[in-house]
Amino acid sequence: MGWKLTTFFVVVAVAIAVLFSGVLETPPEPLEFQDNYWGRGAKPSPETKEDEKVYGIIVNVSDSAIADLKNRLSSTRFFEALEDVQFQYGFHRDYMIDLVNYWKTQYDWRKQEAYLNTFLHYKTKIEGIDVHFVRVKPKLKPGQTAKPLLLVHGWPGSVFEFYKMIPMLVDPTSHGGSEDDVFEVIAPSIPGYGFSEVPHKKGFDQIAAGQMFLKLMERLGFEKFYVQGGDWGALITRSMALLKPSVIKGLHTNMPTMKFSAAYGFYLMLGSVAPSLAGLTEEDYDKVYPASRQLSFTLQESGYYHLQASKPDTVGFALNDSPVGLAAYILEKFSTWTNPANRDLSDGGLEKYYTKDELLTNVMIYWLTGTITSSMRFYKEAFAGRALEASTLQVTVPTGVAAFPYEIIGHVPESWCYWGYPNLVHYTTMPTGGHFAAFEQPGLLADDIRVFVRKVEALDAPEKVADQ
Numbered sequence: 001m002g003w004k005l006t007t008f009f010v011v012v013a014v015a016i017a018v019l020f021s022g023v024l025e026t027p028p029e030p031l032e033f034q035d036n037y038w039g040r041g042a043k044p045s046p047e048t049k050e051d052e053k054v055y056g057i058i059v060n061v062s063d064s065a066i067a068d069l070k071n072r073l074s075s076t077r078f079f080e081a082l083e084d085v086q087f088q089y090g091f092h093r094d095y096m097i098d099l100v101n102y103w104k105t106q107y108d109w110r111k112q113e114a115y116l117n118t119f120l121h122y123k124t125k126i127e128g129i130d131v132h133f134v135r136v137k138p139k140l141k142p143g144q145t146a147k148p149l150l151l152v153h154g155w156p157g158s159v160f161e162f163y164k165m166i167p168m169l170v171d172p173t174s175h176g177g178s179e180d181d182v183f184e185v186i187a188p189s190i191p192g193y194g195f196s197e198v199p200h201k202k203g204f205d206q207i208a209a210g211q212m213f214l215k216l217m218e219r220l221g222f223e224k225f226y227v228q229g230g231d232w233g234a235l236i237t238r239s240m241a242l243l244k245p246s247v248i249k250g251l252h253t254n255m256p257t258m259k260f261s262a263a264y265g266f267y268l269m270l271g272s273v274a275p276s277l278a279g280l281t282e283e284d285y286d287k288v289y290p291a292s293r294q295l296s297f298t299l300q301e302s303g304y305y306h307l308q309a310s311k312p313d314t315v316g317f318a319l320n321d322s323p324v325g326l327a328a329y330i331l332e333k334f335s336t337w338t339n340p341a342n343r344d345l346s347d348g349g350l351e352k353y354y355t356k357d358e359l360l361t362n363v364m365i366y367w368l369t370g371t372i373t374s375s376m377r378f379y380k381e382a383f384a385g386r387a388l389e390a391s392t393l394q395v396t397v398p399t400g401v402a403a404f405p406y407e408i409i410g411h412v413p414e415s416w417c418y419w420g421y422p423n424l425v426h427y428t429t430m431p432t433g434g435h436f437a438a439f440e441q442p443g444l445l446a447d448d449i450r451v452f453v454r455k456v457e458a459l460d461a462p463e464k465v466a467d468q
Contacts, residue, residue, distance in 0.1 A: 031242040033211055038199040039128025054124045059116045061368050066109055069323055073104045076324045087335055087348040091328040095347045102356050112361045126212050132195035133188035134159050138170040146184040148222045154231020155375055156330040158194045158365045159187045165442035181450045192374035194365045205381035210239030230254040230437055241397045250456040252400040252449050254437040256412045258420045279415030287411035294410040308379035316373030327363045337435035339406045353440045400426035400452030406434035426452040
């Protein structure tokens with residue numbers, strides 16, 4: 001009885017804090033476009049018109065770059081591993097030796113390069129830097145139309161994460177969908193990641209990326225379109241919906257975000273003693289509590305975040321210089337963030353859902369473009385005032401959520417998603433899958449996108465009938 005009474009008083013105290021914080025806290029201004037320039041040197045004069053042409057490119061790496069990589073792999077200095085540990089201390093030495101041997105003797109970059117080029121690649125200059133994107137158009141039948149869909153990746157991923165899912169979206173009838181489910185897919189590389197140019201000025205955050213991608217879609221001629229993202233892609237697409245909701249037909253995310261505020265703390269407390277009052281189902285309760293479980297996981301797994309949000313360039317020297325160090329740093333995330341239980345496996349469970357070729361190709365995109373340092377800077381910029389303030393704004397466009405059980409931010413119940421997405425029209429509890437949903441479970445994610453878009457299109461149907 002005593003603990004219940006104590007909890008009651010704590011809940012009351014937090015509720016009072018929530019009420020006062022709501023009164024005293026000044027709400028942020030709505031997001032607006034800014035006059036950004038991320039190129040080298042001084043910003044060009046207003047009279048200087050930016051080159052808005054879109055150029056087709058081919059992914060092609062020099063032989064010297066491949067030779068340099070193999071030389072570095074051959075001179076790797078390994079350390080002695082602890083006995084009786086798997087991935088609990090990070091990437092396991094024995095599996096890395098196996099991976100490096102495969103990398104040197106069997107991995108064929110030219111084969112993977114040809115695979116990358118099966119989709120068309122483009123670049124166009126926006127706000128002073130070259131933005132890379134993949135654009136895949138479906139083969140349409142007479143009278144058939146495609147729905148434009150922007151896919152945005154995160155860290156430490158790349159557009160390559162979407163390669164297995166894109167065919168399912170542009171050719172749905174071959175992958176369990178109907179003729180009405182066809183999409184045209186645009187997948188840009190976040191500036192500073194992979195084949196997009198590195199921003200040369202401080203301050204390039206998720207809102208800046210969202211503004212840039214809105215300009216990209218406008219340049220490509222899309223008046224309205226759907227967006228989808230996880231990880232940073234979730235925050236970038238969210239920013240797009242906040243900056244210009246009139247052009248976003250719907251937002252689909254596999255990582256719903258919310259501000260960790262006093263209100264969140266109140267509902268977390270309330271849910272522990274009165275789940276129904278906090279809008280929680282029995283299934284939600286089992287996934288959210290004990291809250292210490294998620295807190296412990298976050299403390300164990302967020303070291304990279306603090307490092308990258310404070311001094312990304314320092315660790316950048318090491319990762320940009322060592323391909324093995326880079327592979328360990330990136331692929332350890334693909335192990336744990338796919339499923340925390342993988343820490344207890346000798347190979348980190350990496351080859352349960354990914355092949356060595358797939359894993360190494362993602363690493364190679366970072367290595368060959370030298371963008372690991374610039375990609376990590378995105379974390380430091382996330383702590384700027386504007387990006388933080390945006391987390392308090394509500395997304396008003398139709399929203400769909402795919403809740404994967406091993407998502408690293410933990411379970412976000414459907415009832416809590418409404419705080420940040422009041423126009424939530426779709427929510428799916430996925431049977432399996434983790435943080436890299438498109439890469440690990442492309443079929444599940446593609447199907448959920450289709451279902452969400454059908455719901456949004458149905459919302460518009462009455463208006464279309466009335467207009468006729």
